[in-house]
Amino acid sequence: MRAPALAVAAALLLGGCTLLAPPRPEPAREVLDELPKQIPSERRHTAALFVLPPEAGPAYDTIRIAYRERPYQLGYFRDHEWAEPPAQMIKTLLIETLKRTGAFRSVLTEPDFASPTYTLRTEILELVQDYTRSPPVARLALRLELLAPTGRPLASREITREQPMQAATPYAGVAATNHALAGALAEAASFVLDHTR
Amino acid sequence: MASNVHWKARLLFIALLFIGGAGALVWNFWSSSRYRTYWIETHDPASGLIAGAPVEFHGVNVGQVTDVALRDADTVRITLEVAKTAPVSKATVATITARGLTAWGFSGYVYIALENTAPASGPLPIAPGEPYPRIAAAPARIVTMDTMVAQSVDKLQTLMQLLEPLANEQTVASVKASLESLQMLSHSLDGLQQSAEALAAALDKKTVASLKRSLEGLQQVSAILAANGKRLDSLIINAERDSRDIRALVETSNSTLRTLNAQVLPQFSRAIVDLETLSRTMNGLATRLSRNPSALVSGTTLPPGPGER
Known part of the structure; x- marks a missing residue:
């Protein structure tokens, strides 16, 4: 009769220690919001463009910020997170960039549809802070595929950008990722304009 | 002897001359007793009518024209001899008529045609102051080929004058187009007729x-x-x-x-995305809990990343 009572008391003491431990600080929320400084532009306003939400593999379809210290290994920062999933932020920036080209009658995304229109598919292949190099770099790789109004693939391109980081810190990595993404968006706009003339 | 013969010849010649003169007198008297002289006065032109022209009564030759003369500027007086046997009466009317292609020459001539317009009503009297009885004249019928041709030419010239303003290039082109249209219409009608025949055959x-x-x-x-x-x-x-x-x-x-499209669908789309995110998060949580069930109470700790130490 006494042994069970002692076991329950010990469990409560251990759980109380755990529950009464001081809470960890909230992780810092980072965003991707840098647009290209120079966006290619054409005054056509003839076609509509439908931008599908960017797709990402499970490794990058998360708000956790990935880093790499050793080849073939991926880690996530403890105290830094993306404010939104990167695919969502990249979609917003991509639509804004394509709108600013002035080449399209409208740039749409889900749930708005327009037909006939061109369609742009985007896949995030890599979005990582690479600490295996010195100085470390932020690396971004995107795959773009443009579809004709009939649904037939028109063209595809892989865009890879590396931006050296100013310091070996998560925030410096986020800043470098923003620069790399701005360059990738300008290249993506050129690619779309070249194949929708 | 010779003078005797000459005398006889003179006597014979005188006798023959006397006989001839007597015969002529007899013939003249006889012939004048067979014909009667009449007058005709007409205001129509008597073109082609000459002395010696025949006079016919109902198509039968009964005399001849003896004189054609102008009485004044628009009146022609014609004198003619008509057999006394001809039934000329008050009802007789004379018409200057042409026969043949022309009024002159071998291809035609002009004659006087007499006709009774009513049953005979007594002999024609001589008007006072006139030497011969006058036969009433009907309008002349001198319509020969040459006058017809002349009239036709005149009419043709008049017609050409009327048509000249119309016969410009535009009118000709219009007429040409109309003719082509008529031709096409004719072809269409032919096709229609063939179709109708085919339809009739099919029926x-x-x-x-x-x-x-x-x-x-x-x-x-x-x-x-x-x-x-x-x-x-x-x-x-x-x-x-x-x-x-x-x-x-x-x-x-x-x-x-429209409301669904504008308001509900976007919210629904966002809800689907949130569900997908939640599903992935729950999957990760389930994986971690299956590996370390105590994490449900104690939580998990990530190792610090670069720059977080």
Whole structure:
């Protein structure tokens, strides 16, 4: 009769220690919001463009910020997170960039549809802070595929950008990722304009 | 002896001359006793009528024209001798008539035609102060080929003057286009005729019978429709009322669809995305808990990343 009572008391003491431990600080929320400084532009306003939400593999379809210290290994920062999933932020920036080209009658995304229109598919292949190099770099790789109004693939391109980081810190990595993404968006706009003339 | 012969010859010549003169007198007297002289006065031109021209009564030669002379500027006096046997009377009318192609020469001549316009009504009297009886004149009928040609040429010239303003290039082009259109119309009519013939050929007895049956069926349908007129009217009224209701329903549906499209669909899309995110998070949590169930109470700790130490 006494042994069970002692076991329950010990469990409560251990759980109380755990529950009464001081809470960890909230992780810092980072965003991707840098647009290209120079966006290619054409005054056509003839076609509509439908931008599908960017797709990402499970490794990058998360708000956790990935880093790499050793080849073939991926880690996530403890105290830094993306404010939104990167695919969502990249979609917003991509639509804004394509709108600013002035080449399209409208740039749409889900749930708005327009037909006939061109369609742009985007896949995030890599979005990582690479600490295996010195100085470390932020690396971004995107795959773009443009579809004709009939649904037939028109063209595809892989865009890879590396931006050296100013310091070996998560925030410096986020800043470098923003620069790399701005360059990738300008290249993506050129690619779309070249194949929708 | 010679003088005797000469004397005899003179006597013979004188005798012959006397006999000839006597014969001429007798012939003259006899012939003048056979004919009677008449006058005709006409205001028509007597072109081609000359002395010696024949005089016919109802187509029979009964005398000749002896003189044609102008009485004044527009009156011609014609003197003619007509056999006393000819039934000239008060009802006789003379017409200057041409026969043949022309009024002159071997291809035609002009003569006087006498006709009674009424039954004979007594001999023609001599008017006072005139030497011969006058036969009434009818309008001349001198219509020969040359006058006809001349008249035709005049008419043709008049016609050409009338047509000249119309005969410009535009009119000719228009007439040409009209002719081409007529030609095309003719071709179309030919095609139509062929089609009609083909249709007539295709309409064999079976087809005609089938058409007849169809017509009878149509008549029956029309009879049924006529018999059910009131019901049809009611049906039509109901259909109109229903169509109004359906229109209102469609408008409401459109409004609802627009609302769905503009408001509900975006929210639904975001909800789907959130569900997907939640599903992935739950999957990760389930994986971690299956590896370390105590993490449910104690939580998990990530190792610090670069720059987080």
